[in-house]
Amino acid sequence: MNELLLIAALAGGLAVALVYFVFASFVFGAGYQPAPRRVVTMMLDKAAVGPSDYMFDLGAGTGAIVFRAARERGARVLGVEVEPLRVAVLRLRRRFGGPKDRVQIAWGNLFTLDFRDATVVAVFLWPGAMEKLRPIFEAQLRPGARVVSHWHPVPGWEPESVDRETRVYLYRRPG
């Protein structure tokens, strides 16, 4: 009986931890779901991310986009994440896998970022967050900056191209 109670308590604790990890950040703009490998490849290809880019990943999760953009495409990348456990994972990955000189990790709210230096912005967020980001992008992104989004489009913007299969949208600021 005691063993059963212990198992039930452990299972309950694990379930609560999992729900926290995936859903707690929902109030800030999105829950947690890592972009699949082929989606990340499509995002990097569509935005033509390269060594001259400074890319922001808005809601970096555990780094599915951040580390591949830095390692495989040679970009400088800023990953911003609000949930502290994921920030710890990102910092460990940066420390032990790198590349440290091209990856920055910021713990904070993506809506308070200054976007003026970004040449590429990657997003995989909920529709409400996309709605909030649109005027920020319009006010701050430099001419020619690319926005590459997985799953949800930027409302009201005309994409330069779309991959329907992976649901990747590419936008470019005019000018």
Ligand SMILES: C[S@@+](CC[C@H](N)C(=O)[O-])C[C@H]1O[C@@H](n2cnc3c(N)ncnc32)[C@H](O)[C@@H]1O
């Ligand atoms: C759907 S996941 C995408 C993770 C990663 N970009 C990827 O593609 O694998 C969204 C992430 O955004 C984070 N997030 C949500 N709202 C945020 C906010 N306001 N500021 C920073 N990060 C946020 C969540 O904690 C979550 O890790």
